Amino acid sequence: MEPLRKTLSIHTSPHIASGADVARIMRHVIYALLPVCGFAIYAFGWAALLTLVVAVVVCWLSEVLFCRLLRKPATLADGSVTITGILFALTLPPGLPLWMTVVGAFAAVGLGKFLFGGLAANVFNPALVGRAFLQAAFPGAMTTWSPVLAADRFSQIPSSLLAAPFMQPNYDTVSSASPLALLKFEHTPTPLGDLFLGTTAGSLGETSSLIILLGGAYLIARGMMSWRIPAGILVAVAVVGGISYVADSERFGSPLFMLFSGGLMLGAMFMATDPVSSPVTHRGCFVYGLLIGLVVVVIRNWGGLAEGVMYAILFANAVSPHIDNWLQPLPFGRKPGHGRERGS
Amino acid sequence: MSTRPLFSFFGGVHPPMHKDVSTGQPIDVMPLAERYILPLHQNIGQPAKPVVSVGERVLKGQRIGHAEGYVSVALHAPTSGTIADIGAYPVPHPSGLSDNCIVMTADGADEWTECVALPDYENINPSHLRNIVREAGIVGLGGAGFPSFIKLNPGTHKKIDTLIMNGIECEPYITCDDMLMRERAAEIVAGIRIIRHALQANRVLIAIEDNKPQAIKSIEEAIRGESAMEVVACPTRYPQGSEKQLVEALTGKEIPSEALPLHVGIVVHNVGTAAAVYRAIMLGEPLTSRIITVTGGGVAQPRNVEARIGTVIEDILAHCGGPTAETRKLIMGGPMMGFALHSDRAPVVKTTNCLLAATAEEIPDRGPALPCIRCGACSDACPARLLPQQLFWYAQAKDLDKIQEYNLFDCIECGCCAYVCPSNIPLVHYYRFAKTEIWAREREKEKAELARQRFDFRQTRLEREKAERAARHKKKRDELHSEEPSAAPATETKKAAILAAMERAKKKKDAPRITPANTEALTPQQQQMIEEVEQRRRQSRPNPEQQSAASNGDK
Numbered sequence: 001m002e003p004l005r006k007t008l009s010i011h012t013s014p015h016i017a018s019g020a021d022v023a024r025i026m027r028h029v030i031y032a033l034l035p036v037c038g039f040a041i042y043a044f045g046w047a048a049l050l051t052l053v054v055a056v057v058v059c060w061l062s063e064v065l066f067c068r069l070l071r072k073p074a075t076l077a078d079g080s081v082t083i084t085g086i087l088f089a090l091t092l093p094p095g096l097p098l099w100m101t102v103v104g105a106f107a108a109v110g111l112g113k114f115l116f117g118g119l120a121a122n123v124f125n126p127a128l129v130g131r132a133f134l135q136a137a138f139p140g141a142m143t144t145w146s147p148v149l150a151a152d153r154f155s156q157i158p159s160s161l162l163a164a165p166f167m168q169p170n171y172d173t174v175s176s177a178s179p180l181a182l183l184k185f186e187h188t189p190t191p192l193g194d195l196f197l198g199t200t201a202g203s204l205g206e207t208s209s210l211i212i213l214l215g216g217a218y219l220i221a222r223g224m225m226s227w228r229i230p231a232g233i234l235v236a237v238a239v240v241g242g243i244s245y246v247a248d249s250e251r252f253g254s255p256l257f258m259l260f261s262g263g264l265m266l267g268a269m270f271m272a273t274d275p276v277s278s279p280v281t282h283r284g285c286f287v288y289g290l291l292i293g294l295v296v297v298v299i300r301n302w303g304g305l306a307e308g309v310m311y312a313i314l315f316a317n318a319v320s321p322h323i324d325n326w327l328q329p330l331p332f333g334r335k336p337g338h339g340r341e342r343g344s
Numbered sequence: 345m346s347t348r349p350l351f352s353f354f355g356g357v358h359p360p361m362h363k364d365v366s367t368g369q370p371i372d373v374m375p376l377a378e379r380y381i382l383p384l385h386q387n388i389g390q391p392a393k394p395v396v397s398v399g400e401r402v403l404k405g406q407r408i409g410h411a412e413g414y415v416s417v418a419l420h421a422p423t424s425g426t427i428a429d430i431g432a433y434p435v436p437h438p439s440g441l442s443d444n445c446i447v448m449t450a451d452g453a454d455e456w457t458e459c460v461a462l463p464d465y466e467n468i469n470p471s472h473l474r475n476i477v478r479e480a481g482i483v484g485l486g487g488a489g490f491p492s493f494i495k496l497n498p499g500t501h502k503k504i505d506t507l508i509m510n511g512i513e514c515e516p517y518i519t520c521d522d523m524l525m526r527e528r529a530a531e532i533v534a535g536i537r538i539i540r541h542a543l544q545a546n547r548v549l550i551a552i553e554d555n556k557p558q559a560i561k562s563i564e565e566a567i568r569g570e571s572a573m574e575v576v577a578c579p580t581r582y583p584q585g586s587e588k589q590l591v592e593a594l595t596g597k598e599i600p601s602e603a604l605p606l607h608v609g610i611v612v613h614n615v616g617t618a619a620a621v622y623r624a625i626m627l628g629e630p631l632t633s634r635i636i637t638v639t640g641g642g643v644a645q646p647r648n649v650e651a652r653i654g655t656v657i658e659d660i661l662a663h664c665g666g667p668t669a670e671t672r673k674l675i676m677g678g679p680m681m682g683f684a685l686h687s688d689r690a691p692v693v694k695t696t697n698c699l700l701a702a703t704a705e706e707i708p709d710r711g712p713a714l715p716c717i718r719c720g721a722c723s724d725a726c727p728a729r730l731l732p733q734q735l736f737w738y739a740q741a742k743d744l745d746k747i748q749e750y751n752l753f754d755c756i757e758c759g760c761c762a763y764v765c766p767s768n769i770p771l772v773h774y775y776r777f778a779k780t781e782i783w784a785r786e787r788e789k790e791k792a793e794l795a796r797q798r799f800d801f802r803q804t805r806l807e808r809e810k811a812e813r814a815a816r817h818k819k820k821r822d823e824l825h826s827e828e829p830s831a832a833p834a835t836e837t838k839k840a841a842i843l844a845a846m847e848r849a850k851k852k853k854d855a856p857r858i859t860p861a862n863t864e865a866l867t868p869q870q871q872q873m874i875e876e877v878e879q880r881r882r883q884s885r886p887n888p889e890q891q892s893a894a895s896n897g898d899k
Contacts, residue, residue, distance in 0.1 A: 012684070
């Protein structure tokens with residue numbers, strides 16, 4: 001059978017695969033994010049929808065541009081840049097001028113992803129890099145919050161959204177403060193129910209802890225996300241926040257307030273768990289989560305900013321390779337009691 | 345069945361098993377072929393050395409290869425016939441290269457050589473039993489091919505508590521052990537009794553994965569009344585059949601990284617090996633055939649065959665109605681750890697447990713590898729508890745020191761990491777590459793070290809010689825200078841010196857050139873023998889004067 005020898009294909013073992021693929025994982029993350037986007041649109045109307053669309057489209061275009069420039073194969077189809085776009089939009093305040101969104105989305109993909117070499121080479125979460133860029137460039141606009149569930153949210157587009165580039169945006173309505181800023185600067189706590197359901201001011205996707213938790217639970221149940229990272233974050237925030245609350249309940253928020261306010265849930269479920277920039281070892285994931293939780297509470301309680309999730313995650317991203325290195329699991333047969341001696 | 349609390353092992357995967365493809369029919373004995381190719385290297389360790397010559401007639405079961413070195417076993421003729429050739433032929437190896445083989449042409453008589461059975465093995469010294477197993481050419485039939493007689497040696501320092509019989513067969517598609525346990529349980533159990541006797545083991549655990557209920561039933565019936573033997577049904581998971589993982593799953597003991605199960609009082613043998621041991625001891629038959637699963641969409645009648653060692657793969661595939669036109673892959677072993685064959689002209693060997701002729705739909709080509717997204721699925725699947733993504737990273741960077749810090753050599757190449765990888769990265773291939781790079785580097789280092797030592801030694805020798813020469817010259821010069829006053833009769837002294845030198849040279853010539861080491865207290869006969877030898881020596885050297893003069897000239 002001469003033909004057989006000619007048609008045999010030679011590969012190394014293993015010859016079979018489980019069928020898991022990156023695009024499928026990314027697709028499920030997008031599914032988990034869709035309810036969060038839906039709620040953002042419900043809560044903030046046209047502003048949310050436009051910001052989401054603009055952010056995702058600009059991320060796509062930047063991805064195509066950078067792939068061309070760097071002569072890399074196009075990676076648009078794997079879905080990771082779509083997640084970057086959605087997550088980036090969800091961290092923005094609802095009234096942010098769209099031109100800023102464009103700049104931030106471009107920075108997210110350019111600085112956060114391709115500066116390091118593209119897919120899976122980034123040290124930091126690209127969406128958060130984009131947000132950090134805007135926070136540094138436009139601190140005012142990034143901390144101006146539109147009221148939630150405004151009556152005219154579906155009837156007109158806020159004029160601030162359409163502000164011309166480099167012009168002072170003109171906010172139509174009286175801006176409201178986020179629950180964290182209210183507590184920090186005005187010592188006014190927000191009711192927990194509002195925080196949990198999301199009927200508070202805040203960034204597009206961070207307000208409803210309930211919906212974010214559902215999305216996270218979906219990914220964990222599908223085995224597509226490490227539960228150890230969010231667990232570490234929530235435990236650290238509850239414990240450290242609890243201790244500071246016991247020490248000074250006038251000044252600091254309660255642990256439950258800490259858990260359900262600001263970007264903590266969104267960060268814990270969808271940003272810190274980005275596999276590329278987080279550890280892989282089981283213990284490392286937990287330690288990484290604890291570290292993020294600790295830094296969040298420290299910034300919120302004692303820092304100059306009302307919110308600290310973004311910086312906490314970026315900081316932990318930077319140390320995550322060291323955490324993995326430090327907490328390497330012991331391979332099979334190398335338990336300390338074992339020694340390495342051979343019997344005979 | 346055992347109710348023993350089972351332990352577990354870390355990691356592993358659950359690939360689709362496809363076992364029933366080949367279990368529909370009973371074991372089919374392959375008819376005699378015309379030609380057999382017997383690679384001399386079929387086991388871990390050293391290859392056998394041929395003890396037959398081309399053209400010689402051999403009988404079935406006759407030894408044609410001699411075990412060379414300790415970690416080696418004998419090789420036997422699979423049928424009667426003539427030795428057609430000894431030389432390089434294609435062998436089943438990932439490289440696709442040829443190796444030394446003995447080629448036999450069958451004469452059709454299939455005439456056995458004389459077999460010596462030892463049914464009374466209980467009264468035979470275990471070391472003698474081991475030797476028979478070695479001479480019978482038995483290696484581990486599970487796939488690795490480690491000479492079995494070595495694992496029949498309990499050693500002197502440790503009592504063997506548990507003999508584990510491995511009937512796990514955790515790789516997809518492979519069913520040869522399953523079918524053997526179903527059909528020849530009595531042979532297996534008889535072999536287990538012999539192995540247990542050789543090891544003096546307290547108890548025997550026969551481990552079978554719970555996806556083989558018929559095999560479990562059949563072995564349980566065969567061990568009825570054996571108080572020390574027990575069947576343990578293990579929940580199916582790949583790679584449970586790996587020796588160390590199996591020991592942990594059954595006993596909870598984690599064997600240290602560089603040790604053997606023997607060091608915790610455990611020995612593991614494959615069930616197929618037990619059947620071979622039974623045949624060697626009770627019937628006196630060496631290992632000349634084995635059960636091979638022939639499966640996959642590339643053969644029309646997938647089933648298990650009993651094939652003689654050395655049968656050409658082409659013949660086996662043809663016997664099972666293959667290969668079909670859709671066959672795109674031919675794998676020896678299972679799809680997780682087996683290797684792709686380059687051609688079907690190679691023969692099957694003692695370690696061939698499966699021939700998987702697969703179509704492109706069954707085993708599609710791996711897609712292009714994407715960047716690692718560090719999802720960590722590989723480290724959750726790794727039974728060696730390594731960090732495969734880190735190993736990959738360092739293998740890619742060729743950072744051979746760092747990769748060893750991450751314990752590359754604890755990798756058993758089971759393939760779980762690459763199996764679960766969503767980015768399609770051929771991880772195991774990277775580890776093999778890194779391992780061979782490290783071995784090559786070690787060899788280079790050793791070579792360089794040897795060369796350095798040689799160079800250093802030569803340098804010291806040259807310096808020493810130079811110093812000696814200088815000292816000699818100085819001495820000479822000093823002597824000459826001391827004779828300076830009597831400079832006038834210099835020619836006289838020179839002449840005298842030359843004469844004296846010639847005298848010395850003549851004396852040296854006459855004296856025996858070699859001083860024999862053993863010259864005292866010789867008997868007259870010895871004396872005479874020496875004389876005779878000397879006589880012959882002088883005769884063989886017609887002009888000794890010239891030779892010695894030439895050699896003296898150097899001094």
